[in-house]
Amino acid sequence: DGGITQSPKYLFRKEGQNVTLSCEQNLNHDAMYWYRQDPGQGLRLIYYSQIVNDFQKGDIAEGYSVSREKKESFPLTVTSAQKNPTAFYLCASSLGQGISYEQYFGPGTRLTVT
Amino acid sequence: AQSVTQPDIHITVSEGASLELRCNYSYGATPYLFWYVQSPGQGLQLLLKYFSGDTLVQGIKGFEAEFKRSQSSFNLRKPSVHWSDAAEYFCAVGGADKLIFGTGTRLQVFP
Numbered sequence: 001d002g003g004i005t006q007s008p009k010y011l012f013r014k015e016g017q018n019v020t021l022s023c024e025q026n027l028n029h030d031a032m033y034w035y036r037q038d039p040g041q042g043l044r045l046i047y048y049s050q051i052v053n054d055f056q057k058g059d060i061a062e063g064y065s066v067s068r069e070k071k072e073s074f075p076l077t078v079t080s081a082q083k084n085p086t087a088f089y090l091c092a093s094s095l096g097q098g099i100s101y102e103q104y105f106g107p108g109t110r111l112t113v114t
Numbered sequence: 115a116q117s118v119t120q121p122d123i124h125i126t127v128s129e130g131a132s133l134e135l136r137c138n139y140s141y142g143a144t145p146y147l148f149w150y151v152q153s154p155g156q157g158l159q160l161l162l163k164y165f166s167g168d169t170l171v172q173g174i175k176g177f178e179a180e181f182k183r184s185q186s187s188f189n190l191r192k193p194s195v196h197w198s199d200a201a202e203y204f205c206a207v208g209g210a211d212k213l214i215f216g217t218g219t220r221l222q223v224f225p
Contacts, residue, residue, distance in 0.1 A: 004157075040123070042204060042215040043158075050211075058212065090157055099146050099208025100165060105157030 002027045004106035006091050011111045013085075021076045021109045023091035032074035033092040033103065036060060043090065049074055050097040078111065085113045116141050116209045120216035127195050128224050135190040135219050137179075137205030146208035147188040149179055152218075153201045161203075164188065175199070197223045 004025045013019045025032065031050050035043040045058030049068040063082025068074055074093075078085045090108045094101040117140045127133055139145055146165050150158040162173025169181040179190045188205060200223045205216040 040217055042118075042217040043213075044215075045212055048212065092158075098211055099213055102160055102163070103213065105150075105159070107157045108155070110155070 004091055004093055004104060006089075006106040006109050009107065009109060011109055013111070013113050015113055016080045017113075018080060019078050019085075019111065019113075021078065021089055021091075021111070023074045023076065023106060025072055025074075025091075025093045025104075025106075027093055027095075027104060028071070029093035029095050029104070030071070031094045031097050031101070032068070033094075034058075034064075034066065034074070034076045035090045035092065037088040037090055037108075046076065046089075078113075085111060087111060116207055116214045118205050118207050118214055118216035120203075120205055120219050122219045123217070124220045124222065126222040126224060129197050130194050133190075133192045133195045133199070133221070135203050135205075135221070137188045137190065137216060138186050139188060139205070139207045140186065141207050141209055143209070145188075147179075147181060148206040148208065148213065149173065149177070149188070149190050150204045150206065150215075151175075151201050152204065158204065161190070195221075195223055197225060199223055 007022045033048040034046040047066040049055035065077045091106040092103040094103045119138045148163045149161040152158045164171045164181045202218045204218045206213045
């Protein structure tokens, strides 16, 4: 079955620690995205990548970093510089770049930082 | 600037009743418009999309949406709601190379 895998589903960290969220897709999609979801705020774009070894900042990239070394993988690191890291994080992918391509979403990772 | 407004934060309907979720957008050119649904603690699933052509768009699960350029709206409708439709619904507008999401409408369905 093709799809997007995010792990773990729940993640707990202490303040000041970096944490990496995993996102893997086997859809052979070129583009991948990371969104942050907070109650009442919809989804906000953190980073996106249209091809391997290339990525762009979204609307709220501060305190986050990404890499795209393989087509199927797009891990997100939440650094200690992110002031409010507790949130629900969603990864998505699409066949090509541009919004005409449907984005497929993973099940999400809920990160809690205390 | 592009933006999406979903004026209703929370809607409650009885099972079998009709449903309309409102979405208004702001975009300079012809918009690409989407409706997504999210069950609690899950990712988003695309219900339907509008790019061009017929302004009434049919989607999955019996949903439809109508694009009205004069009103800058893309409201989602369903003639008869099922209990399994309880979820959060997001409208999104696409421009350049990214989607802009509304803040969502939570749908509650009573038996």
